[in-house]
Each structure stands twice: as C-alpha cells, then as structure tokens.
Amino acid sequence: MTLPSHAEIVVIGGGIIGCSTAYHLARDHKANVILLEQGTLTSGSTWHAAGLVGQLRSSASITRVLKYSVDLYKGLEAETGLATGWKMTGCLRLATNQDRWTEFRRLATTAKSFGMEMHLLTPQEVKAMWPLMEVGDLVGASWLPTDGQASPSDITQSLARGARMHGAKIVENVRVTGFDIEDGRIRRVRTTRGDIACEKVVNCAGQWARQVGAMAGINVPLQPVKHQYIITETVPGLATDAPTIRDPDRRTYFKEEVGGLVMGGYEPNPQPWTTGDVPDEWAYRLFDDDFDHFEQHMVEAIARVPALEKVGVKQMINGPESFTPDGNFILGVAPECSNMFVGAGFNAFGIASGGGAGWVLAQWVIDGEAPLDLWVVDIRRFAGMHRDRQWVLDRTLEAYGKHYTIGFPHEEYESGRPRVVSPLYERLKAHGAVFGSKLGWERPNWFAPKGMEARDVYSMGRQNWFSTVGDEHRHVREAVGIFDQSSFAKYEMTGPDALKALDWICANDVGKPVGRLTYTQLLNSRGGIEADLTVARLAEEKFYIVTGTGFRTHDLGWITDHLPGGLDVTLRDVTEDFGTLSLMGPKARDVLAALADADVSNAGFPFGHVREIVLAGHVVRALRVTYVGELGWELHVPIEAIGTVFDALMTAGAPFGIRPVGYRALESLRLEKGYRAWGSDITPNDTPFDAGLGWAVKLRKNTDFLGRRALEALQGEKRKKALAGFTVDNPDIVLVGRETILRNGEPVGYLTSGGYGYTLGKNVGYGYVRRAEGVDDDFLTGGDYELVVAMERTPAKIHLEPLYDPAGARVKA
Numbered sequence: 001m002t003l004p005s006h007a008e009i010v011v012i013g014g015g016i017i018g019c020s021t022a023y024h025l026a027r028d029h030k031a032n033v034i035l036l037e038q039g040t041l042t043s044g045s046t047w048h049a050a051g052l053v054g055q056l057r058s059s060a061s062i063t064r065v066l067k068y069s070v071d072l073y074k075g076l077e078a079e080t081g082l083a084t085g086w087k088m089t090g091c092l093r094l095a096t097n098q099d100r101w102t103e104f105r106r107l108a109t110t111a112k113s114f115g116m117e118m119h120l121l122t123p124q125e126v127k128a129m130w131p132l133m134e135v136g137d138l139v140g141a142s143w144l145p146t147d148g149q150a151s152p153s154d155i156t157q158s159l160a161r162g163a164r165m166h167g168a169k170i171v172e173n174v175r176v177t178g179f180d181i182e183d184g185r186i187r188r189v190r191t192t193r194g195d196i197a198c199e200k201v202v203n204c205a206g207q208w209a210r211q212v213g214a215m216a217g218i219n220v221p222l223q224p225v226k227h228q229y230i231i232t233e234t235v236p237g238l239a240t241d242a243p244t245i246r247d248p249d250r251r252t253y254f255k256e257e258v259g260g261l262v263m264g265g266y267e268p269n270p271q272p273w274t275t276g277d278v279p280d281e282w283a284y285r286l287f288d289d290d291f292d293h294f295e296q297h298m299v300e301a302i303a304r305v306p307a308l309e310k311v312g313v314k315q316m317i318n319g320p321e322s323f324t325p326d327g328n329f330i331l332g333v334a335p336e337c338s339n340m341f342v343g344a345g346f347n348a349f350g351i352a353s354g355g356g357a358g359w360v361l362a363q364w365v366i367d368g369e370a371p372l373d374l375w376v377v378d379i380r381r382f383a384g385m386h387r388d389r390q391w392v393l394d395r396t397l398e399a400y401g402k403h404y405t406i407g408f409p410h411e412e413y414e415s416g417r418p419r420v421v422s423p424l425y426e427r428l429k430a431h432g433a434v435f436g437s438k439l440g441w442e443r444p445n446w447f448a449p450k451g452m453e454a455r456d457v458y459s460m461g462r463q464n465w466f467s468t469v470g471d472e473h474r475h476v477r478e479a480v481g482i483f484d485q486s487s488f489a490k491y492e493m494t495g496p497d498a499l500k501a502l503d504w505i506c507a508n509d510v511g512k513p514v515g516r517l518t519y520t521q522l523l524n525s526r527g528g529i530e531a532d533l534t535v536a537r538l539a540e541e542k543f544y545i546v547t548g549t550g551f552r553t554h555d556l557g558w559i560t561d562h563l564p565g566g567l568d569v570t571l572r573d574v575t576e577d578f579g580t581l582s583l584m585g586p587k588a589r590d591v592l593a594a595l596a597d598a599d600v601s602n603a604g605f606p607f608g609h610v611r612e613i614v615l616a617g618h619v620v621r622a623l624r625v626t627y628v629g630e631l632g633w634e635l636h637v638p639i640e641a642i643g644t645v646f647d648a649l650m651t652a653g654a655p656f657g658i659r660p661v662g663y664r665a666l667e668s669l670r671l672e673k674g675y676r677a678w679g680s681d682i683t684p685n686d687t688p689f690d691a692g693l694g695w696a697v698k699l700r701k702n703t704d705f706l707g708r709r710a711l712e713a714l715q716g717e718k719r720k721k722a723l724a725g726f727t728v729d730n731p732d733i734v735l736v737g738r739e740t741i742l743r744n745g746e747p748v749g750y751l752t753s754g755g756y757g758y759t760l761g762k763n764v765g766y767g768y769v770r771r772a773e774g775v776d777d778d779f780l781t782g783g784d785y786e787l788v789v790a791m792e793r794t795p796a797k798i799h800l801e802p803l804y805d806p807a808g809a810r811v812k813a
C-alpha cells in the first residue's frame with residue numbers, strides 16, 4: 001500500500017493502544033486517520049502480554065476507562081467477526097494478613113462507590129471456587145465477578161479490523177524516522193516510505209514511545225522492564241472457567257489457559273532492560289529464559305497451588321513491558337508540542353486499559369481536552385527531572401516492585417531522593433523534619449519532637465505521626481507556624497495584553513487594581529475545573545500566578561495552550577526564582593510587624609492584597625492569603641535570600657512561639673476550613689457550581705471566558721451533584737477518601753478526600769452527593785447520613801458551611 005501524502009491524524013504504533021485509538025477515531029469521530037506500524041500489528045509488547053483484565057483502580061475515571069474496555073471486548077466480536085478471547089471468569093484477590101484484608105475491605109468500599117460489584121469471601125468459599133488452591137494461610141479474598149481475561153493479539157486484530165471497517169488506514173512495515181516541526185507543531189511525519197502531512201500525531205509506540213517522542217523534543221518517561229511468566233502443561237482438575245487469581249502477598253498471578261496455567265509475578269528486585277534506545281528490530285523477540293530470577297515466583301506459586309510441582313512448563317515468556325515512575329500510564333497532549341498526543345507506558349495494564357484508553361485518547365485528540373478527569377495518567381504530571389534516565393530507571397523499578405505491595409495511606413517513594421531541596425532543607429532537618437516528596441521537591445510532612453524517631457511508620461490505622469501533627473495543627477490555630485512551601489509552582493505573565501489573556505482563561509475576575517489578588521479556577525469547555533490557583537496583580541502589565549507543586553507542567557501547559565492568538569503577552573515559569581514561606585496563625589501579624597518595614601495592620605494590608613515589603617534587607621512579595629483558615633501571609637522570597645529571611649522570622653517570632661509546621665498539618669487545617677484540593681475535591685469532571693465555588697465565577701460581568709457558555713447553560717438548573725462536608729464522631733474510624741456516602745441507607749456518592757480535624761476532634765471528609773433529578777440544600781440537609789468505611793457503616797453528619805470559623809473572621813482579622 002502506498003502512503004497517502006496527507007492524513008488528518010497519524011497514529012504511530014500497531015499494538016493494542018494504537019489500534020484502539022485508531023478504531024475510536026474512525027468509529028466515533030469519522031476522522032481521516034492512518035496508523036503506521038514499524039513491524040506487524042502486535043509485534044512489540046502486545047503479543048506477549050499475559051492478558052489479565054482487571055477494572056478497579058483508586059480513581060473513579062480510570063475505573064470507568066477499564067470498565068469501558070470490558071464492555072467493548074464483550075461486544076467487539078459481534079461487530080468485527082473476529083474473536084477477542086474475552087472470558088469473564090472473575091478475579092480472586094487473596095489476603096494473608098490483616099493489613100491486606102483492611103486494604104481489600106477499603107477496595108470493596110471503593111468498588112461500591114464506583115458502582116462495581118465486589119464481594120469479600122472466606123477461605124472456605126475460595127477453596128470451593130478453586131479446589132486446587134492451598135487456603136490455610138488466607139484471611140479471605142475479594143471477588144470481582146466482572147473481571148476476566150482476553151487474548152491480546154486477538155483483541156488487537158479485532159480492533160484493527162473495526163478501525164478499517166470505519167475507514168481508517170493501517171500500514172505495516174513502515175517506520176517513522178522524524179518530524180518536520182514549525183512553531184512548536186508537527187507539520188509532517190517522515191517515514192521510511194515517504195512523508196505524510198498531518199494535523200495531529202498520536203504516539204502509541206509502546207516501548208519505542210520515548211524514542212518517537214524524542215524526535216519531536218518530547219519526553220515520555222518510561223522504562224522497559226523484563227517481565228517473565230510461564231505457561232504450564234495441562235493441570236489435572238483445573239476448570240476451564242477458573243477465575244484469574246492475584247496473590248499479592250506472594251507477588252504472583254495465575255490465569256487458566258488451554259487447561260494449563262499462566263503464572264507470573266512482580267518481584268522486589270526487577271530487571272530493567274536498556275536505558276538507551278530500544279532496538280528497532282525487536283519484532284516478536286524475547287529475552288533468554290531466566291529461571292534463576294524466576295525461581296522466587298515458582299516457590300510461592302507451588303506453595304499456593306501444590307499441583308504445579310508435578311506439572312511441566314510448556315513455555316517461558318521473558319519480554320519487555322513499559323513501566324513508568326509512578327505505576328500509572330501516560331496519556332494526553334505533550335507539553336513540548338501542542339499537536340502530539342501520547343498513549344504509552346501501561347505498566348502491564350495495557351490489555352485491561354486498551355479499549356478505554358483508546359476511547360478517551362481519541363476524544364482528547366479531537367477536542368483538545370480530556371473528556372474525563374484523567375489527571376493521574378496525564379503526561380503533564382511529569383517535569384524536567386523526568387528527563388533524567390537514571391532517575392526514571394530507579395523510580396520505575398521501585399514502582400514495579402510495589403505493584404503488589406500493600407498500598408498504605410500516605411506512603412512515600414524512597415528512590416532518587418533527595419532530588420530537589422529548598423535552601424532550608426538542612427535547617428528543617430535540624431528541627432526534626434520528616435520529608436515527603438512531590439514532583440522531586442523534598443517537603444516537610446511533619447516534625448518529630450525530641451526523643452521520637454524522625455520517620456514514617458506506615459499502617460492501615462492511625463500512623464505514628466498522628467498526635468504530633470495534632471500538636472502542629474493546634475499551634476497554627478493558637479499561635480503561629482511557618483511552612484516552607486518553596487515548591488509551589490510560580491509563573492509571571494507580562495505584556496500589554498496580559499489582562500486580556502487572563503480574562504479569557506480565568507473564571508474569576510482578575511481585572512482588579514494593582515496590589516490585589518484573585519483566587520480563581522481555569523475551566524474547560526464543559527465548565528469543568530482544569531486548575532485552581534491565585535493570580536496577584538503586581539503592576540498594570542505584570543501578574544504573578546501561584547499554583548500547586550504537582551501541577552507545574554500541567555497548569556503552565558493549560559495556560560499556554562489556551563492563550564488567545566495574536567496577543568502581546570509573555571508567560572514565564574519562575575518557580576526556582578522564589579522560595580515561599582507561609583506565615584500562618586493569629587500571631588502572624590505580630591511576627592511580621594516586628595520585622596517588616598511596612599504597615600501590616602488590617603487597614604494597611606487587608607486580606608486579598610499583595611505588597612512588596614522588605615524583610616531582613618530583602619524585597620519580598622507578600623500575599624495575604626491562606627489555605628489554613630487563619631490570619632497569615634505567603635511570603636515569596638528571592639530564593640538566594642530565603643535562608644536569611646527564615647532565620648530572621650524565627651528570631652522575630654521567638655517571643656510568639658513560632659515553629660516550623662509540615663504538610664500533614666496543612667492538610668488537616670484545610671479540611672476543617674473546607675478549602676478544596678484540585679485533583680480530589682475539584683477536577684475536570686466538576687463545575688464551580690457543583691463544588692460550591694460559584695461565587696468565584698464572573699458570570700455577572702459581561703466578559704467572555706473559557707467555560708462560560710457551559711456554565712450559562714447550567715444556570716437555573718438544579719445541580720446533579722453538590723460537594724458537602726461530613727463529620728464522623730467515632731475516633732477509631734480512619735477516613736482516606738472514596739468511602740461511600742449513604743443517605744437514608746441509599747448510596748448517593750463517595751468521599752473525595754478525608755482526614756482528621758484536630759480542632760473539631762472529629763474525622764472530616766468531603767464528597768459529592770449525587771441525584772439524577774438534582775440536589776438542593778433541602779435535599780442535602782433532609783436526610784440521615786452514614787459513611788461506609790472498609791465495608792462497615794458509621795453514622796455521619798452533613799455540613800454545608802465550613803466546619804471551622806464559617807464566617808471567615810479569623811482570616812480577615
């Protein structure tokens with residue numbers, strides 16, 4: 001087949017993700033799409049995948065993506081005439097200890113929250129379903145009846161046929177050799193068989209996705225890791241419809257295949273492949289069998305299924321799979337190139353994700369924005385440090401090793417640390433700081449008092465820092481604390497059209513006089529919240545934008561992508577130019593007044609204002625704003641001066657009892673105050689009306705802004721869901737999010753975030769209450785509420801006002 005000279009969309013890679021994306025682009029959007037595969041379809045890592053299809057993840061959107069895959073695979077054969085090997089055998093997950101059992105009870109609650117069926121079984125029930133299994137060490141198991149297995153190659157060929165039926169072109173044995181790029185956009189794809197002009201490119205090149213991306217200056221941080229499994233001879237007595245098994249405490253999985261078993265696992269000492277380029281000539285190739293390395297899985301598998309000891313091994317598969325530094329796959333538009341989209345790095349979930357990932361990626365390519373909240377898999381969660389091959393390797397191997405470990409709340413990665421430290425790192429360490437890491441930055445989570453070891457001890461109940469964080473929390477409420485928030489992402493927008501640009505992008509009114517700041521959301525075309533940040537007006541043509549650490553690439557990319565054309569405006573990332581000290585608490589003004597050259601009285605420096613003031617001889621941008629619900633300032637200090645200013649504040653604050661405070665206390669303080677966290681409480685799935693943030697939208701102003709039309713269409717309608725606060729009196733309960741909300745015994749939603757409010761002395765959670773015919777305050781307050789926590793019901797109270805200082809008097813004191 002000769003290549004066409006032009007296509008609207010070029011998809012690179014003929015594995016399951018590429019074929020699914022091409023299928024959905026052609027079927028749903030009638031797009032002019034061509035798929036290029038350097039070998040033959042499935043010849044990369046799709047053909048040797050084990051083909052387990054699980055659906056439940058901790059994100060509602062990703063669970064929806066995986067559920068979509070299952071629905072697609074069920075009906076695909078009827079559409080295309082090609083079998084997919086789909087078998088809905090269900091999946092058993094085994095628990096051998098109490099922590100794992102608690103994890104499963106929480107997961108079963110999450111499943112119910114997401115409308116999925118998941119049951120908890122006794123060891124005897126497991127034995128009845130899988131008679132060949134040894135169950136003596138089991139506490140129990142979870143059972144997801146709609147999970148199953150499929151043939152990766154068959155699904156891919158079926159998707160490819162479906163794509164062709166809907167008009168897509170698929171060309172094999174053609175390799176992409178480069179791109180012609182103008183003004184940050186790909187204009188032409190260069191191949192071994194000629195060039196193709198195009199509007200958009202989708203990089204689904206699997207383990208080659210990093211190299212394909214690099215040709216366009218794009219970083220796709222994935223690492224091929226060797227993953228082994230065996231296929232056994234026939235196992236006597238094994239049912240053909242035996243459920244798939246995940247045995248995480250033994251790090252292994254099983255599925256039935258032609259009377260035998262496929263068995264593999266995730267070892268704590270994984271073997272990476274190359275940090276260099278993956279060879280082009282790798283179609284249908286495997287590594288040599290490595291029984292020495294695999295023996296650890298064999299030992300565990302035989303202990304679980306003793307019959308395996310007497311069964312021969314028909315084949316060993318040792319192939320590379322693409323893994324990522326956080327165990328989540330990579331989707332979305334690359335920050336470095338506005339028309340290259342990526343779908344790669346599936347961490348051995350490619351078959352389970354394939355159908356759904358192709359569906360959302362196709363929609364993303366057509367609309368230029370994600371159709372759901374896909375933040376956990378968005379390529380823009382990465383940053384510059386992810387270009388470091390060694391760092392990506394180390395962190396990815398740690399993530400691979402955790403594939404089956406217990407997911408304790410608040411667990412931190414350990415590899416590749418410390419990566420980025422603020423100049424205060426050693427000072428904070430001397431105060432007993434226990435650090436966590438966010439986008440490479442070391443940040444103090446809590447401070448260990450004298451005599452206590454400065455480290456996290458993970459558990460499913462209250463963790464070792466619980467009461468210490470309570471002391472920090474109370475200190476901010478009663479006196480004054482100082483937070484090192486230097487990791488905040490910070491940008492400057494300047495130029496004659498800066499206000500015009502921000503007016504279009506921001507939902508709130510940023511056109512305030514110089515010296516004022518605005519809390520605002522950035523919305524997508526559906527009115528969903530894409531970012532949540534602060535804009536301070538420093539001068540007529542100069543704005544300072546502050547957002548969360550983890551959103552640095554994402555928010556900068558969103559703003560850049562949505563700047564109206566032809567405006568005279570410059571956007572610059574200044575994150576490393578400024579450190580940030582947040583001075584918070586009722587005595588914050590006393591400390592600042594003792595040091596500052598400026599009037600910091602309420603009249604001289606009201607809430608919601610920004611001033612440049614001099615502290616310890618340095619000009620500091622002081623923003624009177626808070627995320628903890630107390631009087632306070634964010635002090636943005638030139639990074640080279642932050643040590644000097646910190647020391648001066650500590651000295652000036654000594655008479656007022658100043659002490660450094662960590663991010664765990666910040667979280668409990670904001671929960672009590674009802675401040676929303678982007679990525680959990682507010683996402684692209686939620687509008688400001690849903691989230692109770694309608695007051696921060698400039699609908700009364702006659703100014704067009706992104707998302708306005710969607711919000712206008714919703715005005716006057718009853719909300720389908722509303723964010724509310726919940727408290728639970730029982731001190732033994734631990735809320736972590738995704739607990740089911742029951743109203744009069746019926747499920748109406750789930751918590752988006754949860755924690756403990758030390759001032760209130762209660763557990764606090766937030767979540768959306770949903771109802772198809774709409775919710776209003778009467779409906780919200782007119783019911784009796786319970787939360788389902790680890791499958792047990794506990795009474796809860798609903799709150800529509802902030803739980804702490806609802807009038808905001810302390811913030812404006």
